[in-house]
Amino acid sequence: MSTKMVLLFVIFLNIYVSLASDPDPVQDFCIANTAESATASNAIQCKNSSLATVEDFVYSGIKSPGKFGQTGLSAISVNSNVFPGLNTLGMSFVRADFEVAGVNVPHYHPRATETAFVLEGKIYSGFVDTNNKIFAKVIERGEVMVFPKGLVHFQMNVGDTPATILGSFNSQNPGLQRIPTSIFGSGIKDELLEKAFGLSSKEIAELKKKLGPH
DSSP: OOHHHHHHHHHHHHHHHHHTSOOOOSSSOOOBOHHHHHHHOSSOOBOOGGGOOGGGGOOOTTSSOOOOOTTSEEEEEESTTTOGGGTTSSOEEEEEEEOTTOEEEEEEOTTOOEEEEEEESEEEEEEEOTTOOEEEEEEETTOEEEEOTTOEEEEEEOSSSOEEEEEEESSSOOOOEEHHHHHHSSOOOHHHHHHHHTOOHHHHHHHHHHHSOO
16 A cells, blocks of 8 residues: 555544544533524524523532333433533433332443443443453442443343442433334334344234334
């Protein structure tokens, strides 16, 4: 490969890496003015910085757990949609509460790496890399685990008491795809799923009924 081609490849790679994460802010902060943005255009408008107060940088919506789902998980996402002060800062987070034996089903975030800090309890936590190697262990109060961007990960409360995790993302819009729902609740043809998983049409129908949108 010629020197010129190598140089072009390096330049392209650097541009790709730069575009693969949230852009750097070009001002101190840009508090999302959601009301103005909704009427002006699809682009998020900034609140006039001279009108900013400390309350724009404080969020109180995760003082207690949210509503628990069928798997015993309550997850409250904190992003720029509910906390406008996060806008353009390249981060977001989530409070996740687990009932005893509660599960956060296998899922992934296509646009962010996540760090999970255990506030209370014991959580069996892990991820699977692209070689199908699993990295998992029980983490307890005060411990942190990192889930690399785009890799499938999961959590389960294995303690005798409820558990709580705070998750932090290096993107203000990390994205979320839950594997069971994506496969059985998205409308993929039954014939394909039957062949892929070796299940009968009746079993596929039961899974779609359970995991599909309600």
